[in-house]
Amino acid sequence: MKLELREITKRFGDFTANDAISIVVESGTVHALLGENGAGKSTLMNVLFGLYDPDGGEILLDDQPVEFTGPGDAMAAGIGMVHQHFMLVHPFTVAENVMLGHEDVVGPAKLLDLEAARARVREISHRFGFNVDPDAVVEDLSVGAQQRVEIIKALSRDAEVLILDEPTAVLTPQETDELLSIVKDLRDSGTAVVLITHKLREVKAVADTITVIRRGKVVGTAEPTASQEELASLMVGRDVSMTVDKGPADPGEAMLVVEDLTVVDDATQVTQLDRVSFDVRGGEILAIAGVQGNGQTELAEAILGVVPTAAGTVRLDGETVTGRSIRQALDAGIGFVPEDRTTDGIVAEFTNANNLILDLYDRAPFSKAGAISPSVVRENAQKQVERFDVRTTGIDALTGSLSGGNQQKVVLARELTRELKLLIASQPTRGLDVGSIEFVHKRIIEERDKGVACIIISSELDEVYALADRIAVMYHGRIVGIVPPDTDRDTLGLMMAGAHEEEAA
Amino acid sequence: MSDQTTATEAPQQERPGRASTVLREILSSSTLVVVMAVVASLLIGGVLIVLVDEGVQEAAGYFFSRPGDTFTAIFDELGAAYSAMFTGAVLNLDADTFAQTIRPFTQTLTMATPLIFAGLGLGIGFRAGMFNIGAQGQLLIGATVGAYIGFTWDLPWGLHLLVAILGCLVGGAFWGFIPGILKARTGAHEVIVTIMLNYVALNLVAWLLTFDAFQREGSNNPISPIVAETAQYPKILGSQFNLHLGFLFALACAFGVWWLMERSTLGFELRAVGANANAARTAGMNVTRATVLVMVIAGALAGLAGSAQVLGTEKVLTTATAGSLGFDAITVALLGRSRPLGTVLAAILFGGLRASGPTLQVQAGLPVDIVFVIQALIVLFIAAPPLVRSMFRLPAPAIEKEVAA
Numbered sequence: 001m002k003l004e005l006r007e008i009t010k011r012f013g014d015f016t017a018n019d020a021i022s023i024v025v026e027s028g029t030v031h032a033l034l035g036e037n038g039a040g041k042s043t044l045m046n047v048l049f050g051l052y053d054p055d056g057g058e059i060l061l062d063d064q065p066v067e068f069t070g071p072g073d074a075m076a077a078g079i080g081m082v083h084q085h086f087m088l089v090h091p092f093t094v095a096e097n098v099m100l101g102h103e104d105v106v107g108p109a110k111l112l113d114l115e116a117a118r119a120r121v122r123e124i125s126h127r128f129g130f131n132v133d134p135d136a137v138v139e140d141l142s143v144g145a146q147q148r149v150e151i152i153k154a155l156s157r158d159a160e161v162l163i164l165d166e167p168t169a170v171l172t173p174q175e176t177d178e179l180l181s182i183v184k185d186l187r188d189s190g191t192a193v194v195l196i197t198h199k200l201r202e203v204k205a206v207a208d209t210i211t212v213i214r215r216g217k218v219v220g221t222a223e224p225t226a227s228q229e230e231l232a233s234l235m236v237g238r239d240v241s242m243t244v245d246k247g248p249a250d251p252g253e254a255m256l257v258v259e260d261l262t263v264v265d266d267a268t269q270v271t272q273l274d275r276v277s278f279d280v281r282g283g284e285i286l287a288i289a290g291v292q293g294n295g296q297t298e299l300a301e302a303i304l305g306v307v308p309t310a311a312g313t314v315r316l317d318g319e320t321v322t323g324r325s326i327r328q329a330l331d332a333g334i335g336f337v338p339e340d341r342t343t344d345g346i347v348a349e350f351t352n353a354n355n356l357i358l359d360l361y362d363r364a365p366f367s368k369a370g371a372i373s374p375s376v377v378r379e380n381a382q383k384q385v386e387r388f389d390v391r392t393t394g395i396d397a398l399t400g401s402l403s404g405g406n407q408q409k410v411v412l413a414r415e416l417t418r419e420l421k422l423l424i425a426s427q428p429t430r431g432l433d434v435g436s437i438e439f440v441h442k443r444i445i446e447e448r449d450k451g452v453a454c455i456i457i458s459s460e461l462d463e464v465y466a467l468a469d470r471i472a473v474m475y476h477g478r479i480v481g482i483v484p485p486d487t488d489r490d491t492l493g494l495m496m497a498g499a500h501e502e503e504a505a
Numbered sequence: 506m507s508d509q510t511t512a513t514e515a516p517q518q519e520r521p522g523r524a525s526t527v528l529r530e531i532l533s534s535s536t537l538v539v540v541m542a543v544v545a546s547l548l549i550g551g552v553l554i555v556l557v558d559e560g561v562q563e564a565a566g567y568f569f570s571r572p573g574d575t576f577t578a579i580f581d582e583l584g585a586a587y588s589a590m591f592t593g594a595v596l597n598l599d600a601d602t603f604a605q606t607i608r609p610f611t612q613t614l615t616m617a618t619p620l621i622f623a624g625l626g627l628g629i630g631f632r633a634g635m636f637n638i639g640a641q642g643q644l645l646i647g648a649t650v651g652a653y654i655g656f657t658w659d660l661p662w663g664l665h666l667l668v669a670i671l672g673c674l675v676g677g678a679f680w681g682f683i684p685g686i687l688k689a690r691t692g693a694h695e696v697i698v699t700i701m702l703n704y705v706a707l708n709l710v711a712w713l714l715t716f717d718a719f720q721r722e723g724s725n726n727p728i729s730p731i732v733a734e735t736a737q738y739p740k741i742l743g744s745q746f747n748l749h750l751g752f753l754f755a756l757a758c759a760f761g762v763w764w765l766m767e768r769s770t771l772g773f774e775l776r777a778v779g780a781n782a783n784a785a786r787t788a789g790m791n792v793t794r795a796t797v798l799v800m801v802i803a804g805a806l807a808g809l810a811g812s813a814q815v816l817g818t819e820k821v822l823t824t825a826t827a828g829s830l831g832f833d834a835i836t837v838a839l840l841g842r843s844r845p846l847g848t849v850l851a852a853i854l855f856g857g858l859r860a861s862g863p864t865l866q867v868q869a870g871l872p873v874d875i876v877f878v879i880q881a882l883i884v885l886f887i888a889a890p891p892l893v894r895s896m897f898r899l900p901a902p903a904i905e906k907e908v909a910a
Binding site: 354 | 768769770771773774776777780781783784785786787788789790791
């Protein structure tokens with residue numbers, strides 16, 4: 001099936017999200033839509049999926065104009081979509097989720113034909129090597145497996161065009177590789193795949209055609225053979241350096257010393273962090289690599305005091321910080337960029353000005369004797385917004401309305417307002433576009449060069465390589481080894497699967 | 506305009522579906538929506554008035570022969586009803602003296618006083634993410650303590666009032682502290698606990714009123730002695746008006762709450778905890794402390810609402826002291842979008858509705874219940890901002906332009 005979008009235009013008030021965008025997707029190909037966050041990719045796909053009414057342009061299937069009034073129409077026409085945020089019912093099984101919305105019934109009692117759904121799941125799962133159990137409950141599945149359920153859902157409705165919206169944003173490197181091979185299999189079986197992403201490596205790995213969108217317009221098409229730099233500059237609209245300029249580290253004394261740190265989950269009694277010991281010196285970046293869910297989150301939270309520690313000590317600049325409140329840890333000079341910025345980093349309903357003082361509000365000069373000084377807060381906000389190049393309508397705009405990259409800049413700006421001894425940043429560039437990644441990386445290196453000890457937790461190896469002075473690899477709550485930054489990808493990959501340094505090398 | 510309607514229908518990003526989202530939506534709806542909710546309620550109230558009116562029914566019986574009569578009857582009835590409301594709640598233009606002319610409005614302000622206090626407290630709770638349904642009980646316990654001090658103790662003028670007010674405040678604060686500490690320590694949901702504590706408070710007062718220490722001498726009814734004059738709020742416009750000092754105190758509290766929420770570090774903390782407790786905790790705030798404090802402050806303000814009753818208008822403690830104030834205050838707080846100024850205005854509106862009840866009955870021959878119907882309609886409309894927006898074709902709130910790409 002050939003899908004064509006012709007001159008699609010979509011406006012929200014004065015804002016033009018899609019400006020006469022035309023693309024053609026042929027069956028048996030992977031068409032990548034490349035663009036920064038906010039470029040209008042998802043809007044375009046929502047128009048295609050019947051979720052938005054376009055203000056202009058038309059959609060053609062096999063050269064026949066069609067009109068969709070809702071997702072139901074689009075699905076009936078053979079278009080399937082896997083959203084960035086999955087649309088699954090968590091307490092239901094895989095088979096139940098797959099049949100949801102087109103439940104077949106059997107027998108005179110009109111019972112749900114679960115058996116047929118199971119068979120369908122098994123068949124598709126087998127065909128593409130998904131390894132998904134139709135009777136598994138969705139909430140027990142890993143994120144990667146949930147995504148495969150979404151794909152099965154689309155395929156079970158005979159989707160000939162499959163739209164994947166930022167499919168790798170939530171995946172680990174391994175899961176990403178698996179997904180990319182699934183995409184290739186789908187293409188080879190004749191499906192037309194539309195891949196919406198801002199990640200260049202993925203585009204280069206699987207795309208047959210690349211359309212680059214910037215500020216709601218198609219700015220060009222590219223061949224998958226184009227270099228990452230070429231794609232990035234097309235996407236951002238200026239030259240982008242893909243490697244961070246980073247001088248050699250000049251590490252000083254050990255700033256953070258962690259000894260035998262152990263975290264046990266209260267509810268399940270599972271040991272999440274198992275006697276972890278390491279140190280970080282001032283002026284050095286220690287990157288913590290590992291597949292997500294191997295204790296990195298708990299490590300960061302245990303150092304700050306968000307989760308209680310079962311055993312072990314954390315010393316910052318010679319002083320023990322374990323057992324203290326979060327507030328005391330922050331006061332001791334820890335800066336913290338949480339893994340999930342929308343949950344832990346910002347208050348979406350607060351203005352930028354207020355989010356920029358979220359953990360500074362009761363310190364001088366922002367407040368005196370319990371009273372906040374609005375003029376100082378505003379001055380600070382103005383300064384930080386300029387310094388960190390936060391793209392926003394103003395300091396009074398709600399932070400929740402900013403793009404992910406700009407929200408992250410707000411968090412980072414706030415954390416770097418204080419004098420730090422230690423900066424902990426978890427997944428600092430997750431979901432960020434190329435321009436913002438470059439910016440965030442530069443700031444982190446600047447902090448390092450000021451003598452701050454930095455811990456960067458990242459499941460993206462590219463990021464680990466870009467920043468690390470040393471790399472610690474975590475597996476099952478332990479550090480399996482700390483290696484120099486020139487260790488090759490294969491060795492790191494094996495270590496992330498639990499192999500020790502010597503075995504891996 | 507057509508863009509905006511399609512934008513309204515645009516699917517929202519998946520979010521944790523919770524009751525708090527509803528509350529948040531109500532609190533973030535625009536002033537215009539709130540005002541139109543009130544207008545819609547008055548209009549629909551008008552329709553009901555017309556429907557039940559005998560004169561209109563009679564005229565409608567021969568609608569097709571003389572339709573003009575029906576419309577005349579409708580306009581007469583509506584005119585009578587709305588003018589009775591105006592006369593009862595704002596100004597009595599037929600009065601002979603100036604005092605009588607402005608009397609209805611002072612009555613409105615008097616009625617509004619306890620609603621301002623309690624509404625302010627509930628508003629703080631709503632903004633801090635707490636569904637405090639317990640103003641009723643907190644008000645009653647505050648009133649009990651204050652009234653007891655008022656009719657038992659013998660203190661000099663000035664000091665007696667101060668101590669009695671303080672008693673109301675402490676009583677209410679204590680009744681708010683209980684659900685606060687239970688939530689903070691055990692996770693007990695404040696909605697359940699506060700609702701139950703309302704019953705506990707009511708029955709506790711009923712029980713106390715059977716004792717000699719509380720029951721009026723020589724009376725078998727559950728009613729307390731009259732609060733000593735030294736412990737009553739002084740009348741601020743002279744003895745011919747009921748308006749008492751409690752109203753000015755309530756306005757002062759409104760300013761205090763504004764300062765607390767908008768200017769103080771504590772208010773910043775409370776708002777942050779209410780909007781995103783995780784982020785507040787990660788930023789080093791003490792969520793447990795904030796939870797307890799919110800309930801204590803809300804309880805204290807509800808207790809002050811009790812003072813407006815026992816030290817202001819009623820001067821005695823009965824089981825009916827709280828009336829439906831604690832629940833009306835929820836509507837007032839929501840109508841005022843939990844902001845102090847909004848709460849004061851909403852309380853005055855509600856005070857006016859209540860004050861106009863008797864006049865409606867006497868002058869327009871309407872049942873007092875129509876006032877409660879209008880109040881209920883207001884609740885309905887402010888709970889459904891999209892309904893009001895579509896009724897009056899108001900634009901939808903600005904959607905996030907940065908649609909996740």
